[in-house]
Amino acid sequence: xTDRHLLAMHHSEVQVSVELETPDVTLSLGPQHPSTHGVLRxxxxxxxxxxxxxxxxxxxxxxxxxxLAEVRTYPQITALVxxxxxxxxxxxxxxxxxxxxxxxxxxxxxxxxxxxLVLTEMARISSHLVFLSSYPLELGAxxxxxxxxxxxxxxxxxxxGVTGGRFHPNFNRIGxxxxxxxxxxxxxxVRQDLPEGxxxxxxxxxxxxxxxxxxxxxxxxxxxxxxxxxKGVGVIPADRAxxxxxxxxxxxxxxxRFDIRKTDxxxxxxxxxxxxxxxxxGDCFDRYMVRFEEIRQAARIxxxxxxxxxxxxxxAKVPRVIKVPRGEVYVRAENPxxxxxxxxxxxxxxxxxxxxxxxxxxxNISILPWLLQGQLVPDIIAIxxxxxxVLGDVDR
Amino acid sequence: MTASPPExxxxxxxxxxxxxxxxxxxxxEFGTAKIRVPAARWVEVHRTLREHLPFFxxxxxxxxxxxxxxxxxPEGTVEERFEVLSRLSDVTTxxxxxxxxDISKADPRIASLTGVFGGANWHxxxxxxxxxxxxxxxxxxxxxxxxxxxxxxxxxxxxxLLSRDVKPWPGTVDVEDMPxxxxxxxxxxxxxxxxxxxxx
Numbered sequence: 001x002t003d004r005h006l007l008a009m010h011h012s013e014v015q016v017s018v019e020l021e022t023p024d025v026t027l028s029l030g031p032q033h034p035s036t037h038g039v040l041r042x043x044x045x046x047x048x049x050x051x052x053x054x055x056x057x058x059x060x061x062x063x064x065x066x067x068l069a070e071v072r073t074y075p076q077i078t079a080l081v082x083x084x085x086x087x088x089x090x091x092x093x094x095x096x097x098x099x100x101x102x103x104x105x106x107x108x109x110x111x112x113x114x115x116x117l118v119l120t121e122m123a124r125i126s127s128h129l130v131f132l133s134s135y136p137l138e139l140g141a142x143x144x145x146x147x148x149x150x151x152x153x154x155x156x157x158x159x160x161g162v163t164g165g166r167f168h169p170n171f172n173r174i175g176x177x178x179x180x181x182x183x184x185x186x187x188x189x190v191r192q193d194l195p196e197g198x199x200x201x202x203x204x205x206x207x208x209x210x211x212x213x214x215x216x217x218x219x220x221x222x223x224x225x226x227x228x229x230x231k232g233v234g235v236i237p238a239d240r241a242x243x244x245x246x247x248x249x250x251x252x253x254x255x256x257r258f259d260i261r262k263t264d265x266x267x268x269x270x271x272x273x274x275x276x277x278x279x280x281x282g283d284c285f286d287r288y289m290v291r292f293e294e295i296r297q298a299a300r301i302x303x304x305x306x307x308x309x310x311x312x313x314x315x316a317k318v319p320r321v322i323k324v325p326r327g328e329v330y331v332r333a334e335n336p337x338x339x340x341x342x343x344x345x346x347x348x349x350x351x352x353x354x355x356x357x358x359x360x361x362x363x364n365i366s367i368l369p370w371l372l373q374g375q376l377v378p379d380i381i382a383i384x385x386x387x388x389x390v391l392g393d394v395d396r
Numbered sequence: 397m398t399a400s401p402p403e404x405x406x407x408x409x410x411x412x413x414x415x416x417x418x419x420x421x422x423x424x425e426f427g428t429a430k431i432r433v434p435a436a437r438w439v440e441v442h443r444t445l446r447e448h449l450p451f452f453x454x455x456x457x458x459x460x461x462x463x464x465x466x467x468x469x470p471e472g473t474v475e476e477r478f479e480v481l482s483r484l485s486d487v488t489t490x491x492x493x494x495x496x497x498d499i500s501k502a503d504p505r506i507a508s509l510t511g512v513f514g515g516a517n518w519h520x521x522x523x524x525x526x527x528x529x530x531x532x533x534x535x536x537x538x539x540x541x542x543x544x545x546x547x548x549x550x551x552x553x554x555x556x557l558l559s560r561d562v563k564p565w566p567g568t569v570d571v572e573d574m575p576x577x578x579x580x581x582x583x584x585x586x587x588x589x590x591x592x593x594x595x596x
Binding site: 058059062070071239247256260262264330349352353358363395 | 425426446450451452453454456458469470481483488489490492494512514517518519526539540542543550560
């Protein structure tokens with residue numbers, strides 16, 4: 001009889017005077033289950049309310065991108081990498097492009113870098129808004145979803161206005177961003193830039209995002225049920241998070257102030273003023289609040305970038321047929337879910353010899369067997385949801 | 397924490413950690429610090445580095461061969477081998493390093509890192525099913541993504557992409573040739589709206 005057992009009995013209404021026999025039961029959660037964010041199956045061995053062990057079963061979404069990349073040309077792979085973490089499709093493209101640009105020695109025009117940065121932060125906002133509103137839903141609060149999705153749709157409209165795609169922008173080009181619209185060899189290409197009024201609309205949208213964050217803070221964090229279900233639940237100590245490769249807001253929730261935007265220079269983040277929020281306890285609540293603050297910081301960055309958006313070209317001069325010189329490079333980025341990286345091995349051809357995709361959600365949920373052990377069954381959903389993963393980002 | 401150009405930082409990082417663990421060689425091309433170590437010292441090197449680079453980013457492998465069923469073969473002749481790679485980084489400076497070692501294809505086995513980094517568990521399971529590498533000492537080396545009973549190791553270069561044999565992709569309207577048919581002249585290719593056209 002563990003403390004957890006006693007706690008569970010203590011909370012139940014029925015007074016149990018004899019010790020119940022609760023032999024190991026296998027509980028299979030998923031693969032189709034609304035709370036698992038896709039096709040994730042958890043095979044849990046439970047003893048009463050207490051989880052003895054959990055074996056996550058993944059791979060239902062495995063599309064074999066690393067193999068597919070080996071038979072595609074570099075520009076064709078952009079369309080693939082969009083679909084890894086589809087809640088923030090744009091952010092997936094950037095580190096891949098930066099990796100190729102580093103191998104090719106290309107200098108990306110500053111305007112293109114700013115556009116990448118703005119759209120990356122908008123992807124972060126839309127991804128975090130989905131999390132911040134769907135997580136309370138999993139814990140029983142439906143209202144925040146309505147608030148957040150309305151603002152998220154406005155942000156997606158802005159992304160769509162620039163790129164043409166809500167979820168899969170496919171907007172980055174090697175050396176910059178897509179500069180031309182209109183198809184056909186006989187037509188004169190129309191040079192495309194940011195849509196008219198984009199900068200003003202973005203600033204407005206960011207103000208709305210900041211306002212909805214304030215609304216939601218009251219709705220969610222003022223809710224005692226939410227606090228009871230998240231505070232002190234699913235604690236990840238910092239050293240555990242690091243050894244499992246847990247990254248992004250989940251790592252910062254455990255108090256580790258590590259943000260790739262501050263340490264690497266894949267985009268010109270050093271020109272912007274923003275904070276890196278961290279939690280103190282590493283519980284579900286801290287992971288939630290870190291993302292709250294990150295939305296605010298992302299909105300700050302977007303407003304600054306809109307105010308200082310430089311002019312100029314949208315793409316560096318690149319050959320018509322892209323060949324990437326021989327070499328190996330690893331470029332990582334601070335994506336909404338955490339560290340997203342591409343290890344590109346080029347042998348001088350038009351496609352990679354090997355492309356290793358490091359996706360954040362894969363490592364983030366690899367800690368589940370350790371994290372869920374000894375927890376109570378009702379906390380599975382609270383803990384699972386707090387890690388904010390997307391199955392496309394787990395399975396690749 | 398200020399951003400510094402990766403090229404300057406990477407060289408210093410590579411030489412510092414190469415000296416620390418007594419690596420065979422180190423490089424910092426394209427801002428990517430990398431050290432090579434013998435397979436026999438794989439676990440010991442990671443244990444040493446863990447104190448300085450506590451963040452376990454990923455582990456994977458590369459199949460080096462000239463006998464490829466997909467894509468282009470490497471330039472020139474390569475030594476047939478699996479290269480096992482892992483990536484660690486520091487969380488205060490952001491310094492990161494790739495650790496690499498070669499293992500033979502005839503008997504692809506290497507000691508598991510699961511005793512050093514818990515996160516190696518899934519990465520090793522993935523590398524095991526994709527390349528057929530045995531990670532000795534791994535507690536649960538079963539398939540991760542692939543269904544039970546799946547035959548072959550898909551990320552080996554000799555493993556064909558069967559869908560490509562059945563139906564060429566993406567068909568006749570393709571903008572560019574596939575990597576394996578690179579003899580076409582650039583100017584002969586049909587043009588499409590999405591192709592990068594920065595030269596114009």
